Amino acid sequence: MGDVGPIEYFFYGGVGGMCTVLVGHPFDTVKVRLQTQATPKPGEKLKYQGMIDCFQKTIRKEGPLAIYKGMVAPIVTITPIYAVSFMGYRIGRELIGPKDLKDFRNIHYLGSGLFSGFFTSTVIAPGERIKCLLQIQEEGPKxxxxxxxxVVKLYKAGGLPNIFKGYTMTLCRDMPASGMYFLTYEALKNYLSENGTVDMTVLKTILAGGIAGMANWFIGMPGDVIKSRIQTSSEDTSPKARTILKELxxxxxxxxxxxxxxxxxVRAFPANAAAFLGFEYSKRFVRYYILGIPPEQTK
Structure with missing residues (x-):
């Protein structure tokens, strides 16, 4: 009765996803603009000299809401993405790991996370394509x-393949990144408490979730740079990942x-701390206050 199944993971993961977007989207906008700015000609400087410069120029030229450009797409897509991610991770645990959670080792967490990354890429790719195209729009005609x-214009220009542009690179980014994400969180959770389900305080959850998010993005960053270039390329081109890699x-x-x-x-720590706080505490609330299951029975 205390075991948390895939459907519950789907719901709790969705709550975590909403928390993530609200906290992390401004940093994501800056990231995409830094990744996709044009290479300067000889004697010229980059348009954005770094994170702070990008924040300042974006807000000064386009207003404070500019850093939330494209947020509708991720708020609609990231909620189910996190839901699917956590559910995929839970299913991966059933397929890859031993039946008793006490017998889990880091390799089982890693494998379950890899499965989660494969599970979610189909949902993530079109949402990020939309988000990136909106984020790189600056002042002037849109x-x-x-x-x-x-979505309408992409579909008219090239059908569904155009909407899913960058899917393969999304998959290459997300599988190892997701594996590291869940491995780091579970390993820290086990290290910080005797029984992670019950003993994890808010601060411990913030620490484990934040570090997990940073590990996720450090592993996934090279793939993310290439993916952003592919997804924001002009409609009449279809650059290959290896070509972009060589040029870079x-x-x-x-x-x-x-x-x-x-x-x-900077974004990864608070955004993913928020994600795991949303996940863990929505789980505790529903299972204890609605289902009446004692915290010590929740796995």
């Missing part, structure tokens, strides 16, 4: 008026694969 307009390494060096890392890391 090509897209909103998420629905993006040739023109900007290995550090190009970590463009936007600072705002990502």
């Amino acid at each position: 090509k897209y008026s909103g998420p629905v307009d993006v 390494l040739a023109t900007e060096g290995p550090t190009a694969l970590f463009k936007g890392l600072i705002p990502v890391m």
